[in-house]
Amino acid sequence: MCPKLEQLHHMHGVLRTRRHRATGVLAGEYGWGRIQIADYVRRYSPGTVLWISDNAPRGSERLPVSRARSVLGRETDVIVFDGFAGFDIDALGAVGGSIRGGGLLLLLMPALDNWQHFDDPAKERMTVHGHTSADVGGRWFEHLKRCLLEASGVIILSQHDGVHGGSLTVAPSLVSGEVHDVDCVTGDQADAVAAVTRTVRGHRRRPAVLVSDRGRGKSAALGIAAARVLRDPGQRILVTAPRRSAVASVFLHAARLLPGSVLHQGQLCVASSVLEFVAPERLRSKALTASLVMIDEAAALPTPLLHDILRRYSRLAFATTVHGYEGSGRAFELRFSQHLDQHSAGWRRVQLNTPIRWAAG
Numbered sequence: 220m221c222p223k224l225e226q227l228h229h230m231h232g233v234l235r236t237r238r239h240r241a242t243g244v245l246a247g248e249y250g251w252g253r254i255q256i257a258d259y260v261r262r263y264s265p266g267t268v269l270w271i272s273d274n275a276p277r278g279s280e281r282l283p284v285s286r287a288r289s290v291l292g293r294e295t296d297v298i299v300f301d302g303f304a305g306f307d308i309d310a311l312g313a314v315g316g317s318i319r320g321g322g323l324l325l326l327l328m329p330a331l332d333n334w335q336h337f338d339d340p341a342k343e344r345m346t347v348h349g350h351t352s353a354d355v356g357g358r359w360f361e362h363l364k365r366c367l368l369e370a371s372g373v374i375i376l377s378q379h380d381g382v383h384g385g386s387l388t389v390a391p392s393l394v395s396g397e398v399h400d401v402d403c404v405t406g407d408q409a410d411a412v413a414a415v416t417r418t419v420r421g422h423r424r425r426p427a428v429l430v431s432d433r434g435r436g437k438s439a440a441l442g443i444a445a446a447r448v449l450r451d452p453g454q455r456i457l458v459t460a461p462r463r464s465a466v467a468s469v470f471l472h473a474a475r476l477l478p479g480s481v482l483h484q485g486q487l488c489v490a491s492s493v494l495e496f497v498a499p500e501r502l503r504s505k506a507l508t509a510s511l512v513m514i515d516e517a518a519a520l521p522t523p524l525l526h527d528i529l530r531r532y533s534r535l536a537f538a539t540t541v542h543g544y545e546g547s548g549r550a551f552e553l554r555f556s557q558h559l560d561q562h563s564a565g566w567r568r569v570q571l572n573t574p575i576r577w578a579a580g
Contacts, residue, residue: 238320247378272301305341334360415444426535431571442472518551
């Protein structure tokens with residue numbers, strides 16, 4: 220490993236022990252940066268590194284920048300983001316939140332001196348009639364460069380200028396205190412699980428609404444609650460989201476707590492009970508029945524569909540991201556909360572604040 224990569228490895232090692240995420244920027248010619256990153260990520264197990272690029276090394280798991288949002292709902296250890304393929308800031312924001320605590324974001328970028336004049340393919344999206352991509356300025360990249368140079372936990376490995384950054388600061392811990400639920404990581408998550416299970420075992424038409432930023436464990440809470448309900452015989456839980464991949468965490472956490480369960484193609488079966496993924500529109504069918512319906516990333520679904528689901532089923536749990544790329548979380552909170560007040564007066568809102576996917580601070 221070259222000396223520059225050794226410095227990245229050292230910084231990342233320190234941050235990994237704190238469950239903080241690190242960022243490494245490889246700034247230089249495309250071929251040089253690609254070779255350095257490919258060399259560095261060889262240490263990771265298959266399936267733990269995802270390239271957001273049109274030109275990833277052979278055998279690597281990759282997605283084009285245009286499909287970056289499909290990572291929402293999953294977790295990974297390392298993301299390699301190819302800025303040469305088009306620096307889509309929304310795509311970067313979407314994939315960044317999928318990195319686990321102690322994980323690493325690697326940015327493949329041009330030489331630092333060229334950022335302001337970088338011919339970014341993503342500029343085509345911002346070009347208006349009568350102008351070309353060359354007319355789109357590069358001040359944003361200069362701002363990004365300054366932010367990265369000043370940030371803690373970011374190291375820039377320059378092909379021609381050595382190493383920049385790599386400073387570390389220790390933020391005060393915001394982790395909550397003792398948790399009295401052996402299956403949960405935080406008190407927030409335990410409250411969320413209790414609220415969801417109560418919708419099944421308590422009064423009808425009192426839905427639970429889980430609200431959080433990304434990485435707070437709300438999908439895991441749905442999975443833990445599902446496992447507890449499925450231990451009773453004859454239960455059928457339907458779970459929906461904009462994409463089946465978005466609820467992978469729900470199924471994995473439920474399966475972890477149900478020894479002997481079988482997970483196959485969107486169904487988790489244990490004895491006479493089942494957790495099943497259904498597409499959102501299918502929930503309008505009068506033929507479907509369920510002990511509980513879970514709606515993950517509810518803000519990304521059309522409001523009229525949410526209203527129909529609320530009318531159709533009496534035991535419901537909604538979960539949504541407030542700040543993120545899964546939908547308009549704030550609009551959901553304002554508009555759907557008013558609808559719940561009118562039609563399900565006993566509904567309960569649970570806010571999850573403490574980060575789980577990475578350390579607080």
